[in-house]
Amino acid sequence: MSHPKHDSMTAAERRAGVSLAAIFGLRMLGLFLILPVFAVHAHTIPGGDNLTLVGFAIGAYGLTQAFLQIAFGAASDRFGRKPVIVAGLLVFVLGSVVAALADSIHMIIVGRVLQGAGAISAAVTALAADLSRDQHRTKVMAMIGASIGLVFAFSMVAAPLLYAWIGMDGIFWLTAVLAAGAIFVVVKIVPDAPPVPRPVAGSFGDVLRDGQLMRLNFGVFALHLIQTTMWVLVPAALVAGGGLALVEHWKVYLPAVLVSFAVMVPAIIIAEKRDRMKFVFNAAIIMLVLVQVGLLLFSGSLVGLVVSLTLFFVAFNVLEATQPSWISKIAPAANKGTALGVYNTLQSIGLFMGGMLGGFLAQRYGPQAVNAVCVVIGLIWLALAATMRPPPQRIEAVRPTGPTA
Numbered sequence: 001m002s003h004p005k006h007d008s009m010t011a012a013e014r015r016a017g018v019s020l021a022a023i024f025g026l027r028m029l030g031l032f033l034i035l036p037v038f039a040v041h042a043h044t045i046p047g048g049d050n051l052t053l054v055g056f057a058i059g060a061y062g063l064t065q066a067f068l069q070i071a072f073g074a075a076s077d078r079f080g081r082k083p084v085i086v087a088g089l090l091v092f093v094l095g096s097v098v099a100a101l102a103d104s105i106h107m108i109i110v111g112r113v114l115q116g117a118g119a120i121s122a123a124v125t126a127l128a129a130d131l132s133r134d135q136h137r138t139k140v141m142a143m144i145g146a147s148i149g150l151v152f153a154f155s156m157v158a159a160p161l162l163y164a165w166i167g168m169d170g171i172f173w174l175t176a177v178l179a180a181g182a183i184f185v186v187v188k189i190v191p192d193a194p195p196v197p198r199p200v201a202g203s204f205g206d207v208l209r210d211g212q213l214m215r216l217n218f219g220v221f222a223l224h225l226i227q228t229t230m231w232v233l234v235p236a237a238l239v240a241g242g243g244l245a246l247v248e249h250w251k252v253y254l255p256a257v258l259v260s261f262a263v264m265v266p267a268i269i270i271a272e273k274r275d276r277m278k279f280v281f282n283a284a285i286i287m288l289v290l291v292q293v294g295l296l297l298f299s300g301s302l303v304g305l306v307v308s309l310t311l312f313f314v315a316f317n318v319l320e321a322t323q324p325s326w327i328s329k330i331a332p333a334a335n336k337g338t339a340l341g342v343y344n345t346l347q348s349i350g351l352f353m354g355g356m357l358g359g360f361l362a363q364r365y366g367p368q369a370v371n372a373v374c375v376v377i378g379l380i381w382l383a384l385a386a387t388m389r390p391p392p393q394r395i396e397a398v399r400p401t402g403p404t405a
Contacts, residue, residue: 072084
């Protein structure tokens with residue numbers, strides 16, 4: 001007997017969503033906590049006066065993730081999600097320790113490279129897909145996307161305060177401890193996944209040839225490139241245009257994120273229960289483009305910055321929730337980890353390219369060039385998304401295996 005189309009999430013689905021969101025969020029601290037403070041800290045260490053090395057230290061995390069996401073995703077298809085996630089978190093802990101002990105920009109780069117080498121995003125997202133039915137998958141992905149938004153907001157608010165209290169090495173030690181806590185969550189709290197079908201020969205090529213998947217892969221690349229380029233510019237704009245000192249930036253970030261979550265929830269409900277995923281998705285891309293136009297025109301105004309950042313967080317959170325859900329619905333079941341590996345590889349390349357491209361364009365041509373390029377990238381993404389087919393609305397008759405309480 002099949003279940004009603006919009007029946008409630010099971011206890012196992014809720015538990016999976018919350019626990020996997022916690023793992024994702026704890027790990028993303030390794031990227032986000034350094035964004036508001038590292039450029040300032042770098043001037044206090046040997047080699048930190050080289051802006052190219054500073055930018056590389058920030059982007060190295062995304063670079064090594066880009067190289068290893070597919071491998072980790074494919075490994076999770078073959079060896080199971082949990083063992084691969086635990087292995088990646090151990091590598092991440094090692095990288096955090098190396099960065100905490102570093103006494104130069106070069107050793108911090110080594111630590112950041114190791115942090116990125118624990119590339120578990122694809123495996124975590126694939127496990128979320130394994131543990132949720134189609135009609136509830138967007139909700140589970142929304143929990144993960146919300147955790148990214150919350151961690152991002154927390155990082156913007158807390159990083160300057162943490163840096164003043166425990167220093168950059170303390171921030172890296174804290175990241176190592178939280179990642180170790182995430183290992184405990186994986187082992188003890190996350191429900192066990194159902195068996196994963198073994199991938200078939202040639203499946204990787206099938207993933208790359210799938211036009212629908214590759215449109216979504218370009219989308220996550222564009223989203224995270226735009227996100228990272230913004231934070232090359234936004235802190236300085238809040239200081240110069242908004243008249244806010246670094247320690248006061250939380251007064252903008254926190255309300256913007258809270259408002260964005262209030263808007264995101266009904267947007268996800270519309271996408272899921274009313275079968276309007278494509279409409280909500282494209283509307284969020286349009287909003288992202290408008291944000292870049294707003295930053296281009298009103299970066300000298302505090303009100304303009306606040307409005308633009310609030311709209312950015314709305315668009316970012318909606319897209320973070322809907323894109324991986326869409327991928328998981330259309331990817332072949334036996335190669336979901338591989339498909340999400342490609343997806344997360346493009347995400348990581350976007351993170352790396354955003355930092356490097358944003359710094360280069362801002363230094364060579366000015367902040368307006370950065371926003372103008374982001375507008376063009378957003379419009380290309382919108383054109384590709386407009387040609388996509390809406391994801392299928394499949395209903396599963398069997399609830400996911402694993403604990404139900």
